[in-house]
Amino acid sequence: MTYILRTYQLTKAYKKEEVVSDINMNVRRGEIYGFLGPNGAGKTTIMKMITNLVNPTGGEIEVLGEKLHSTSYELLKRMGSIIEYPIFYEKLSAKKNLELHCEYMGYYNKKAIPEALKLVNLVNIEEKPVKEFSLGMKQRLGIARAIITKPDLLILDEPVNGLDPVGMHELRDLFLKLSRQYGITLLISSHILGEIEQIADTIGVIREGKLIEEASMDKIRSKHTDHTELFVTNYSKAAFVLENELKLVNFRVIEKEGLIKIYDHHLSQNDIIQAMVRNEIEIGAIKKKNQSLEEYFLQRIGGGNNHA
Amino acid sequence: MLNLIKLEIRRMNSGSVLLNFMLINVGIIGILLLLGLDSEAATEFLASPEDVMRLIELLVVAAFVINASVLLSNLIIEEFKNKTILVLFMYPINRKKLLLAKVLVISMLTFLFVIMSEIIVFSSFSAINNMYAPITVPLPTDLLADKIIHLIVTAVACAGMSLIPLFFGMIKYSVPATITSSILIIAILSSSFESGIGANLFSYTIIPIMLGIIGFVVANLVISRVVKRDF
Numbered sequence: 001m002t003y004i005l006r007t008y009q010l011t012k013a014y015k016k017e018e019v020v021s022d023i024n025m026n027v028r029r030g031e032i033y034g035f036l037g038p039n040g041a042g043k044t045t046i047m048k049m050i051t052n053l054v055n056p057t058g059g060e061i062e063v064l065g066e067k068l069h070s071t072s073y074e075l076l077k078r079m080g081s082i083i084e085y086p087i088f089y090e091k092l093s094a095k096k097n098l099e100l101h102c103e104y105m106g107y108y109n110k111k112a113i114p115e116a117l118k119l120v121n122l123v124n125i126e127e128k129p130v131k132e133f134s135l136g137m138k139q140r141l142g143i144a145r146a147i148i149t150k151p152d153l154l155i156l157d158e159p160v161n162g163l164d165p166v167g168m169h170e171l172r173d174l175f176l177k178l179s180r181q182y183g184i185t186l187l188i189s190s191h192i193l194g195e196i197e198q199i200a201d202t203i204g205v206i207r208e209g210k211l212i213e214e215a216s217m218d219k220i221r222s223k224h225t226d227h228t229e230l231f232v233t234n235y236s237k238a239a240f241v242l243e244n245e246l247k248l249v250n251f252r253v254i255e256k257e258g259l260i261k262i263y264d265h266h267l268s269q270n271d272i273i274q275a276m277v278r279n280e281i282e283i284g285a286i287k288k289k290n291q292s293l294e295e296y297f298l299q300r301i302g303g304g305n306n307h308a
Numbered sequence: 309m310l311n312l313i314k315l316e317i318r319r320m321n322s323g324s325v326l327l328n329f330m331l332i333n334v335g336i337i338g339i340l341l342l343l344g345l346d347s348e349a350a351t352e353f354l355a356s357p358e359d360v361m362r363l364i365e366l367l368v369v370a371a372f373v374i375n376a377s378v379l380l381s382n383l384i385i386e387e388f389k390n391k392t393i394l395v396l397f398m399y400p401i402n403r404k405k406l407l408l409a410k411v412l413v414i415s416m417l418t419f420l421f422v423i424m425s426e427i428i429v430f431s432s433f434s435a436i437n438n439m440y441a442p443i444t445v446p447l448p449t450d451l452l453a454d455k456i457i458h459l460i461v462t463a464v465a466c467a468g469m470s471l472i473p474l475f476f477g478m479i480k481y482s483v484p485a486t487i488t489s490s491i492l493i494i495a496i497l498s499s500s501f502e503s504g505i506g507a508n509l510f511s512y513t514i515i516p517i518m519l520g521i522i523g524f525v526v527a528n529l530v531i532s533r534v535v536k537r538d539f
Contacts, residue, residue, distance in 0.1 A: 051398050054538040073400035081398060087391050089319065103315055104399040 004029040011058035020209045034200030035189035042209040043189040080151035086142025090131035107149040116144040135162040228262040231284035312409035344442025368425045370494045376418045376470030377490030381483040389481040407531045419467040468520030471527040
């Protein structure tokens with residue numbers, strides 16, 4: 001498996017206070033890497049270190065197999081990025097902004113500008129000054145600017161911030177397209193899981209400057225399947241019924257709460273209720289429980305300082 | 309480097325820069341014409357063509373050092389204030405070169421403006437003077453050619469001096485600080501401490517030259533500090 005971006009013990013301290021500490025990130029070529037963490041966790045700082053805006057105080061960054069220095073200009077040419085929010089020369093037109101970008105990047109394909117604008121669905125705005133753009137349009141223009149030079153690695157810091165639901169959806173489709181059709185690797189940060197859950201292949205969770213988890217979405221999903229919760233007074237009898245009458249094997253009894261968690265999916269709630277009634281077991285409650293990823297991540301990022 | 313300079317020029321509004329240049333020249337000629345209101349009084353302190361020349365130089369230098377602070381604000385201070393400099397710093401280009409290009413554009417423009425403006429103002433005023441004689445001193449145009457070395461030295465000094473406001477402006481990325489400091493520099497330089505036009509700090513050639521050197525040093529200092537900083 002080839003990695004396009006790796007960091008080794010990457011650290012940034014401001015006045016001895018570490019805002020990013022010992023980050024070991026591994027981004028594979030061609031994947032969408034979701035970078036998840038609450039505001040102020042250090043996502044932007046890490047992205048700024050990757051794009052040469054901030055100098056790390058410790059550790060290393062490796063891009064495309066080469067170590068990144070403050071003078072690694074060839075590597076910078078192969079990245080596209082939006083950091084924090086899209087910044088433009090507001091008085092200049094969209095087209096002029098993109099033209100200047102190409103000049104500075106040393107990229108001289110004239111067709112690239114209209115292509116990129118079309119890809120992000122911005123049409124007939126070339127001559128408009130950027131100051132007249134809405135935030136959503138600026139985000140799109142920012143993405144257009146980032147992809148214009150066909151980079152290998154696209155770094156997007158909270159790219160769907162300030163977009164309406166339709167815009168978010170469009171951009172998600174665009175990210176998938178960039179990844180699947182154009183083979184661009186995307187590193188997308190967000191503080192809202194829902195934004196990246198559906199598109200990310202791998203998720204890195206960062207909290208207080210530390211990478212606390214890095215795993216593929218498939219793995220995370222399989223760990224957090226749905227289950228049915230059954231509250232009964234006589235749990236031992238209920239367990240017996242589940243096992244012998246309904247032939248269920250995948251369930252767990254939590255005696256203290258009088259709770260049975262059923263992980264088998266082939267029976268409906270109705271089947272379970274009928275079986276309980278037949279055996280005269282009193283049901284306190286039955287409900288479908290969905291420990292969503294949202295909960296899982298909230299637990300990991302927010303939930304606390306008590307087990308940190 | 310040349311390419312970077314070209315890009316800087318492309319990005320700034322060259323139309324309004326040229327317009328400013330024209331208007332400043334018209335303004336200076338206008339001020340000179342006011343001398344004609346009382347040509348006797350004017351002759352009292354403008355006794356020779358050299359005096360007139362010095363007055364023109366004073367006005368031109370003042371105008372274009374302040375004009376340079378406006379350019380500094382547009383090309384450098386506002387880039388930092390609006391964070392557009394972040395976009396530039398993410399490019400595969402040395403930060404030092406990026407900033408040097410900006411400083412060079414401003415210095416070169418100031419140099420050219422000072423020389424061109426002195427020539428334009430002096431020749432137009434001399435032509436007007438020949439026709440309508442607002443002041444009684446004759447102004448031969450070949451005086452300009454005699455003083456050409458002095459003119460170039462002054463222009464180089466201005467090109468450096470005009471960068472001093474960068475130091476004050478970059479402290480808090482403040483446009484007012486940039487422009488105010490340039491006005492202060494001019495005020496100190498050109499205020500007369502004796503009667504007559506000849507005696508101010510600017511008339512000792514060594515002082516503008518020193519200030520010019522300080523200006524280049526300041527620019528160098530600011531650039532090397534920014535190159536190392538995190539954004």
